[in-house]
Amino acid sequence: MSSIQDSVRGQVWLPGDPGFDTARRPWNRAVEQPVTAVVEAADADDVAAVVRYARSAGLGVSTQPNGHGATGRTDGTILLRTRLLSTVEVDPVARRARVGAGVPSGRLQTAAASHGLTGLPGSSPIVSVVGVALGGGLSWFGRAHGWVSDSVVGLDVVDADGRPRHVTAESDPDLFWALRGAGGDFGVVTALELALHPAPRLYGGRMLWAGEHASAVLDAYREITADAPEELTTWFDLLHFPGAEPMVAVDSTYLGDERRARELLAPLDHLPQPLSDGRAVRSVAELGAITAEPTDPTAGLSRAELLTELDDAAAKTLLAAPIAPLLSVQVRHLGGAFTRPSDSPHGPLTEPYALYLFGLPTDPATADAVVAKQDALATALPGSGRKPFTFLNPRESAADAFAPAALARLRDLKRRYDPAGVFRPNFPVA
Template identity: 75%
Template sequence: MNTLRSVVRGRVWLPGDPGFDTARRPWNLAVEQPVAAVVEAADADDVAALVRHADSAGLGIATQPNGHGATGRTDGTVLLRTGRLDTLALDPSARRARIGAGVSSGRVQAAAARHGLTGLPGSSPVVSVTGVALGGGLSWFGRAHGWVADNVTAFDVVDARGRRRHITADTDPDLFWALRGGGGDFAIVTALELSLHPAPRLYGGRVLWTAEHAPAVLDAYRRITATAPAELTVWFDLLHFPGADPMVALDATYLGDENEARDLLGPLDRLPAPLADGRRIMPVSELGSITAEPTDPGAGASRGELLTGLDDIAAKALLADPIAPLLSVQIRHLGGAFTRPSDSPHGPLTEPYSLYLFGTPMNPAMAEAITAKQHALADALPVSGRKPFTYLNPGETAADAFAPAALDRLRDIKHHHDPHGLFRSNFPVHA
């Protein structure tokens, strides 16, 4: 492993080096991530040099900007950090951005906002755009514009032979298809090109109530989402933070003006007075403030599902018991452009809602209790049996995200482009 320092120009950490344990940690500190070395690539040429070396030395490479979605399936690999691949170039007239593998969603939003444009951000501004796109990607604006991956027009990659390549639907349709949501199993993405969308006006924010009002809030949520246009996205949240009373919230964004949004969200005006109402006209660069998710690594245990509906029976099951020991139970409204045909491994997303269950496992007993609660809630609700790739947890596999035919095609592409298994995705398609 000492030869790595002569192979790449970026920083290298080996076991025993100061900072090695910090460098190898994923975003989710509940996941133990054993690796043989950590390399922070200086640029795409550095990535290519590392791949050629790893191929000749019989090493595997696991690629992470920060480690969101890490599963710990990295034993014996070189962990590649891509944070220094931070190129960001916007072409406002073409509504397109070239985004390096280490660029965060928040940085893209800040740049796009200056031109009245938006990317396809999720709830957190600190995740990398590339990581989200490789997993398909659910965005605040997915109801209007589909999967994040649907909006990727090209990838710059390093393949398993260490060659830098520009991949489009024309140059390599199979690899392009796989990269648009099939995970990081096929090549190392060093940059991608993403279509941007007009967003001259945005209204949104969080409304928060005490938990006693959860039935009324959920009823209003179901009425709003039953007729919501594609420009409106609303999420329902049950929250129970340590040291605080349980609460319920609605998070909303609307790609339009405030008066239209308030009309569409009219059922909220007939609810009891909230604890807080943070709705406002906002720039797209401030979307991360709505849910205010942590921007530093921490321990977490999640479970994601897709729901086939949210009828009276499901609503009753959702609210039957307190959510503890979970911190949050979130339902996202999908539909809209998600249901359109998609030339990606996921294909169209026909389920109308997603479910995300999250807790913080401070000790083994709490981890067990969180898992049991997640299973109980999922079993009580109408889940479809598949889930978005980015919702997978360390105990799941790619087979939980993709239909059998799509998974077979992904495996064929993996075998063709990386027959020796050089690249190690968080959720390998062959597992």
């Protein structure tokens, strides 16, 4: 049997090699990843070769561009890095884009923006388009256009036998359904084709106040989201950065002109003077600047929930105590197109808000305190018990994201398409 080094053109790291420990580390430094080897695929042919090698060697394949959603469930696997699969092609007439598995959201946005178009980006410009789409994907523009996966029209996939195939709703409806929201359990996606959306105008940014105004800001946020049009998305943030006083923010984007956006956001103008107001006319390529999330690897602990309401009782609970030791408590307004039918494992997202809790595990005691605070808040707020797949944390499983019928169907498809269990995603359905 040939070695893995002889099977691929890309770089290979084995235990003991210089750089192996660096190569196997995920973006989230709080997660430890034990792996048998790391391969940075040079192209789709390398991906196919890795899958064939792993199958013959009795190993698994765990695929990551960089590891934002890593869980450490990688023992006995080859860690496949897909960062070099970086093609971006935009067809402005058809309003379609083809992106490789390693393309970050910001690159697609830059390519689409020059044509007055947009993909469905999230808050971070460095997370891969493919990774987000495989998990369903919550976007700034999801209220207008639904899940990120709803915009996917075709996928280039390497199957469990190491064979490349192009998957569409017509060619293989079951596999197409599973790939658009249930992660990497059914193949390695080397590229996908997705619909782009018109975005000739965009207004948005972050308004920031001292934490003492949190109650008034939350009241205004609830007023805005009570009847917001689908083109408007707002997120409420309680923030407590190390060494700073607590703050509160509202992040917003509006697919339309500034005048109408300001009318819709008028309740924020009646609040006390903000510390800063970053709202402006923007390009869709500049969305990452709104929340300014870290772009360098870091350690983090997160928990997410879907909220069934944000009534007076929930608002009181949210503000009842300081968020420390958490860094941020975020509430995202959903609704709109998320509630419409979706032929994906998640299906429609009927809960009106998503809650995202984040903290830094600077030491074991702090890590325990962060998890305890997350659990206490999540338990106290009115959650549905379901959560978005891309927001799962290493303590959770696919069963926390999918309804029982969808999970049963996914498990049947896993047995059909990967009976040997070659693919080992972050959150396996089995």
